[in-house]
Amino acid sequence: MSPRANDAQRTADAVARHSYGKLVAFLAAQTRDVAAAEDALSEAFAAALATWPQSGCPSNPEAWLMTVARRRLIDGARHRRSGETVAAQLQILAGEPEAVAAPEIPDHRLALMFACTHPAIEEGIRAPLMLQVVLGLDAKSIASAFLTSPAAMSKRLVRAKEKIRQAGISFNIPEREELPSRLDAVLDAIYAAFAEGWSDPGGTDVARRDLTEEVIYLARLMTELLPQSPEVLGLLALMLHADARRSARRDASCEYVPFTEQDIARWDASMIAEAETLLRRACAMGSIGRYQLEGALQSAHVDRRRTGRANWAEVVQLYDALIALADSPVMVVNRALAIAELHGAIAALQSMQALTADTRLAEYQPYWAARAELLAKTGAYDEARDAYGMAIGLERDPAVRNFLLQRQSALPN
Amino acid sequence: MQYLLMTYVNEGGWTQLTPAEQEQGVASYRAYVEALVKANAFVGTNRLQRTSAATTVRAVNGKTQVLDGPYADSKEQLAGYFLIDVPDLDAALAWAARCPATSHGVVEVRPIWDMTA
Numbered sequence: 168m169s170p171r172a173n174d175a176q177r178t179a180d181a182v183a184r185h186s187y188g189k190l191v192a193f194l195a196a197q198t199r200d201v202a203a204a205e206d207a208l209s210e211a212f213a214a215a216l217a218t219w220p221q222s223g224c225p226s227n228p229e230a231w232l233m234t235v236a237r238r239r240l241i242d243g244a245r246h247r248r249s250g251e252t253v254a255a256q257l258q259i260l261a262g263e264p265e266a267v268a269a270p271e272i273p274d275h276r277l278a279l280m281f282a283c284t285h286p287a288i289e290e291g292i293r294a295p296l297m298l299q300v301v302l303g304l305d306a307k308s309i310a311s312a313f314l315t316s317p318a319a320m321s322k323r324l325v326r327a328k329e330k331i332r333q334a335g336i337s338f339n340i341p342e343r344e345e346l347p348s349r350l351d352a353v354l355d356a357i358y359a360a361f362a363e364g365w366s367d368p369g370g371t372d373v374a375r376r377d378l379t380e381e382v383i384y385l386a387r388l389m390t391e392l393l394p395q396s397p398e399v400l401g402l403l404a405l406m407l408h409a410d411a412r413r414s415a416r417r418d419a420s421c422e423y424v425p426f427t428e429q430d431i432a433r434w435d436a437s438m439i440a441e442a443e444t445l446l447r448r449a450c451a452m453g454s455i456g457r458y459q460l461e462g463a464l465q466s467a468h469v470d471r472r473r474t475g476r477a478n479w480a481e482v483v484q485l486y487d488a489l490i491a492l493a494d495s496p497v498m499v500v501n502r503a504l505a506i507a508e509l510h511g512a513i514a515a516l517q518s519m520q521a522l523t524a525d526t527r528l529a530e531y532q533p534y535w536a537a538r539a540e541l542l543a544k545t546g547a548y549d550e551a552r553d554a555y556g557m558a559i560g561l562e563r564d565p566a567v568r569n570f571l572l573q574r575q576s577a578l579p580n
Numbered sequence: 581m582q583y584l585l586m587t588y589v590n591e592g593g594w595t596q597l598t599p600a601e602q603e604q605g606v607a608s609y610r611a612y613v614e615a616l617v618k619a620n621a622f623v624g625t626n627r628l629q630r631t632s633a634a635t636t637v638r639a640v641n642g643k644t645q646v647l648d649g650p651y652a653d654s655k656e657q658l659a660g661y662f663l664i665d666v667p668d669l670d671a672a673l674a675w676a677a678r679c680p681a682t683s684h685g686v687v688e689v690r691p692i693w694d695m696t697a
Contacts, residue, residue, distance in 0.1 A: 314677055315670050529619050530674075559608060560615025565683035572604050572611075 175219035178228050179212055186229045188301035192275035194236055196338045199282075201300055202328045203243055204236070211236035233272060276301060277392045278338040283327075284352040285336045292327045294356040294363075299324055302381050312363045312378050350393075354402050354458060357386055361406050379410060390445075397449035401459030404445040408465035411438035423566040431472055439469060460489045479508040496522050500537045512544035532561040536571065548578045582623060582665050582692040583672040588656040589685030591630050608680035616664060621675060623663040631657045656685055663692075 187208070194204035211232045225231040283297040295313055298304045310320035330336070341349040361382040386403040393399050415433040418424050446462050464485045471478050486502035489495075499522055507515035519538070528534045539554035555575035562568045597605065616622035631650040638645050650657060662679065666672050669691070676687045 314673050316673065319669065530615075556611045556614050557618060559611035560613070561678055563677045563682075565680070568608055568680070568683075569604060572607050575607075 169220065171223070172220035175216060175224055178219065178224045179215050182228045182232060183212065183303055186232070186272075187303035188276045188279060189272060189274055190229070190233055190236065191300055191303075192279035192338070193233065193272055194240060196275045196278065198240075198244075198332075199336065199338060200332050201279075201282075202325065202332075203240060205300070207236040207239040207243060208232065210239045229272060274392070275338060276388065278340055280353050280389075281341060281349055282331055282336050282338050284349070284356045285331070286349075286352070287334050287336055288327055288330060289323075292323050293352065294359040295320060296324060296327045297353075297356050297385070298360055298378075298381065300328075301385065304378075304381065308378070312360070314363075350396065350398065353389070354398060357382060357389070358402060358406075358458070360385075361409075379413075383407070383410060395452070397452040397454050398456040398458050400445045400449035401456060401462045404442040404449070404462035405458055405465055407438045407442040407445070408462060408469065411435040411442070417566065421566060423564070423570040425570070426468065426472075429472070434469075442466070455488075457489065457492050460485055460492070464489075477508070479505050483509055496525055496528060496531065496534070500531075500534050503541065504537055507541055507544065512541045516541050516545065530561060532558055535561065539571075539574070543574075543578060548580070551575075552578055581668065581672075582663060582694075583669075584690050584692060585662040585664060585672070585676050585679060586688045586690065587659050587661065587679065587681035587685055588688065589659045589681055590655055591657050591659070593684055605680065612678060612680055613662075615678070616662065616675065621664045621666050621671075623665050625660065625662045627660040628658060659685070 190208055191201065191204045194207060195201045198204075214235050215228070215232060219225070279301060280297055283300055284293045288296065295309045298309050299306065306321040306324055307317045309324075310317040313320065340346075361379065363378065383403070383406050386399070386406055389396075389399045390403050412426075412429060412434050414435075415429040415431075416424055424430075442462065443466060446459065446466055449459050449462075464482065467478055467482050467485065470476075471482075482505045483502060486498055486505060489498050490502065499519060503515040503519045506518050516538070519534075519541075522528055522534065535554050535558035539551050539558055542548075542551035542554055552575060555571055555578075559568055559571045559575065562571065594602065594605075613622065613625060634648075634650040636647045636649060636651050638647075659681070662675075664672065664675055666675065669689070672689050672691075676682070676689050679687050681687050
């Protein structure tokens with residue numbers, strides 16, 4: 168590749184990362200046709216890579232791409248549709264201000280995120296849809312992250328975009344009374360994407376590791392777009408806390424290291440500091456929520472390791488507050504581990520008693536891992552061995568599997 | 581719906597493991613089968629002997645031909661299978677991801693052709 172072509176590629180990549188969602192949001196804001204906007208934009212990127220190496224990169228690459236994409240969009244609308252629809256579409260497109268004239272393209276990304284997580288869109292596809300439309304990730308990498316087939320993921324994404332267009336889902340920031348619940352849907356989708364990124368804690372799979380970074384970028388963007396929303400700050404804090412410990416989860420020989428044995432020096436101190444600042448800012452706004460509580464839990468765990476001061480009562484209280492907000496088996500399992508520190512393993516197992524009837528838990532790995540630990544502490548070694556067996560059989564990460572196998576074989580007979 | 585999870589691994593890999601690692605490997609597979617059984621997803625499984633024990637049969641112009649060795653000569657070879665019964669492809673992929681073979685080979689997921697339909 169010539170230096171100029173290299174330069175063109177680099178500029179296009181940079182614009183793709185930072186402006187993709189902005190350009191899609193702007194192009195689709197009026198027509199609500201996300202798929203057409205994406206097609207037009209990908210043609211514009213192709214045109215950029217064909218012409219920039221010869222002509223040099225434009226001074227405002229974003230505006231250049233916008234102009235080309237808009238032209239493609241108008242051509243596309245002419246070709247694809249007929250009769251009244253096309254007239255209406257063209258009128259809408261023609262009515263938009265000329266992108267090149269405006270020094271700054273208006274940022275409709277927040278509206279786009281609200282559209283992607285609209286109640287009319289099936290919940291399971293909201294996070295993938297947002298990753299594709301706002302960040303420009305392809306269906307193949309999204310499919311891997313969400314452990315589904317690329318063909319099925321593509322189809323579901325196409326269907327969701329059709330829904331936005333056909334059902335008339337508007338590209339608006341919801342009104343005041345609707346905002347909290349709609350914002351929850353956006354945050355839940357971001358967190359779901361982050362949790363999927365997590366399923367590769369070793370960071371061995373590049374596509375997954377990148378996903379975690381992309382999702383943090385998305386949450387950061389949200390804090391810029393909605394700086395006065397404490398839950399948005401809480402979510403970013405929670406994710407930064409979790410990500411700060413990523414490299415400490417493996418030792419030099421790539422073995423899994425549990426939280427209690429992690430080398431604190433390997434935590435990313437600046438990420439933790441940023442998370443703490445965010446939590447303080449959120450707290451000052453005086454409206455508590457799920458993500459602030461989860462962020463506070465991370466903060467409490469980190470503080471305990473750093474100071475050596477046990478704070479289990481505080482941790483259990485935070486879990487209680489979370490369970491009061493939304494009763495989730497995941498939280499009950501985590502709380503049980505904290506209860507064990509405070510009141511012993513028997514009390515902890517009793518706190519999970521209600522869960523045993525939940526059939527979904529048969530495939531929920533953390534439940535079995537927690538149960539195994541607690542049973543081992545009570546001396547019920549045979550039951551602990553069985554529970555470890557389930558945790559091992561359900562685990563996807565080989566390093567964690569080996570860690571659990573070692574725990575299992577260390578049980579007395 | 582039934583799916584066949586076929587494991588393809590490098591056959592030479594096993595003998596290069598230490599006895600402790602081999603023990604861990606066996607325990608991982610045992611736990612995996614247990615979890616499949618407890619989740620009511622298990623139908624059957626088998627581990628195959630090495631491809632050095634394989635024989636391939638075909639008919640060329642009406643004449644049967646028997647050859648030593650596996651059908652495909654590739655680095656990773658079919659080493660075994662798990663037949664599972666789960667609601668859909670996503671559930672099958674979740675089980676494939678948990679299969680210990682994914683750490684030292686690949687798992688191909690194929691839906692079973694339903695002959696009763």
